[in-house]
Amino acid sequence: MREPPAVFLSRYARSSLSEADAFQRQTASFAQGAFLKVQK
Structure with missing residues (x-):
């Protein structure tokens, strides 16, 4: 039996959210490193 679309959508949204997070x-740490380099 297949799972309902709501369960699939919530699981998909959660995985894509963690990926975006x-x-x-990663982008924030990179920007912070570049900012610190510029300040020196």
């Missing part, structure tokens, strides 16, 4: 953190 990781990407945002």
Whole structure:
């Protein structure tokens, strides 16, 4: 039996959200490093 679309959508949204969160953190750390380099 297949799962209802709501369950599938919530799981998909959660995984894409965690991916976006990781990407945002990576971008933020990169920007912070570049900012610190510029300040020196």
